[in-house]
Amino acid sequence: MYTDPENKLKYRKVSPFEGVQLLARWFLGKLYGQVVQKNVFVKESTSSSSSSSSSSSSSSSSSSSSSKVANVGAVVITEKDKYNINVFIEMLTAVCSVYYEIGKEVNTSNLNFSSGVPKIEVTPDEASFIAQYNHVSHAIRVRYSYIKDKLESYANAWKEFKNLSKKNHLSAVEYARLKAPFWEFIGRQIPASTIIHELQHALFKNSHRDGDSHGNFTFSIDGTTHTSVPFEKTCEVVYDVIASRGLWMRIAKIVALL
Numbered sequence: 001m002y003t004d005p006e007n008k009l010k011y012r013k014v015s016p017f018e019g020v021q022l023l024a025r026w027f028l029g030k031l032y033g034q035v036v037q038k039n040v041f042v043k044e045s046t047s048s049s050s051s052s053s054s055s056s057s058s059s060s061s062s063s064s065s066s067s068k069v070a071n072v073g074a075v076v077i078t079e080k081d082k083y084n085i086n087v088f089i090e091m092l093t094a095v096c097s098v099y100y101e102i103g104k105e106v107n108t109s110n111l112n113f114s115s116g117v118p119k120i121e122v123t124p125d126e127a128s129f130i131a132q133y134n135h136v137s138h139a140i141r142v143r144y145s146y147i148k149d150k151l152e153s154y155a156n157a158w159k160e161f162k163n164l165s166k167k168n169h170l171s172a173v174e175y176a177r178l179k180a181p182f183w184e185f186i187g188r189q190i191p192a193s194t195i196i197h198e199l200q201h202a203l204f205k206n207s208h209r210d211g212d213s214h215g216n217f218t219f220s221i222d223g224t225t226h227t228s229v230p231f232e233k234t235c236e237v238v239y240d241v242i243a244s245r246g247l248w249m250r251i252a253k254i255v256a257l258l
Contacts, residue, residue, distance in 0.1 A: 042074045075124035075144065080152075085122050087155035088147070092120045092140075092195055094255055095186050099199060102245045103238075110219035111203045111238065118202045122147070131194045133201040140198045147185075154182045165256040172252040188243065192235035200235045 077085075096117050103113035119139040131142045147154070157180040164172035176183060186195045206213045216228040222241045229237065 084151040084155040089120045091158040098251045102242045106222050108221045112205050131198050133198040135205050135207050157182050162255045165252040169252040173248045196239050
């Protein structure tokens with residue numbers, strides 16, 4: 001450890017660039033991931049709107065006004081949306097469960113595999129995050145408005161992965177890695193895909209708003225100690241060890257039984 005016996009380094013001038021970096025890290029640690037508006041899911045109404053078109057202009061204006069008040073915070077979803085959300089949650093839960101299962105089999109320190117698999121939630125809230133881990137609830141929340149246009153393709157790809165898994169595990173793994181659109185969300189990417197990034201927060205037991213949550217970390221895995229490693233790099237290191245232990249092959253074997 002470096003020491004400063006003459007106390008010459010008590011104060012140090014910070015360059016403008018360093019100042020911007022410090023401010024950005026504070027902003028990411030404290031403000032990134034805040035909820036902008038609390039919303040709730042509501043089912044799509046099947047009632048006809050034809051009667052409202054025959055209303056008088058004054059009553060129509062009044063109806064429109066009250067409708068706006070009634071719908072504040074309401075995110076309308078169809079039965080198909082609801083089904084695809086459930087498939088999406090099933091997919092992420094399967095991946096996270098096997099990720100943690102393998103993690104418990106590997107010799108590690110400062111990685112919290114013992115706390116159980118984080119719960120997966122899809123939130124209707126309007127927020128500044130795509131996905132966010134919360135260490136209090138031990139849950140990963142994914143923002144619906146970000147994934148809604150991709151949900152159907154993700155759900156269809158997961159169903160194809162499951163079908164292939166029942167026939168040939170290796171073919172299923174190759175499909176996931178090379179063709180499945182969900183790979184961008186849960187596969188090996190640089191920087192880390194969304195779920196791998198959030199799982200790493202869970203393993204370090206921190207959330208986006210917990211100070212320097214994207215700083216440097218020291219941990220060990222599979223007999224190797226990694227000292228003061230940048231957060232994004234820790235995602236790669238841990239994922240690569242888990243993947244080398246047959247992550248996707250094991251996922252294929254499990255979902256083949258579903």
